[in-house]
Amino acid sequence: MPGPGARVSVRAGEWQSSPGNPGHTDHVVVIVSVHESHDPAYAWVYGHGPDCAWESADCTAPFCFEMLIDVDVLATAVAGQRA
Numbered sequence: 001m002p003g004p005g006a007r008v009s010v011r012a013g014e015w016q017s018s019p020g021n022p023g024h025t026d027h028v029v030v031i032v033s034v035h036e037s038h039d040p041a042y043a044w045v046y047g048h049g050p051d052c053a054w055e056s057a058d059c060t061a062p063f064c065f066e067m068l069i070d071v072d073v074l075a076t077a078v079a080g081q082r083a
């Protein structure tokens, strides 16, 4: 699983906003932490958007994304096979 600070790009259909609710947009997530979910195919990912690191973003939350991401996508992101 990706460690803190890893950037993972997910496309529509590779993540869920909540169990059973597939996402319809593309995102880049900067990982804060990854947790098991009820579904072995998906992991809960807490993270920030790529803009949060900007000084002007003023993001002080521990994380601002909470989403279920396909574990195969996470594993492939770690392997560095995706842009």
Ligand SMILES: [Zn+2]
Residues within 6 Å of the ligand: 047, 048, 049, 052, 059, 060, 061, 063, 064, 065
């Ligand atoms: Zn943030």
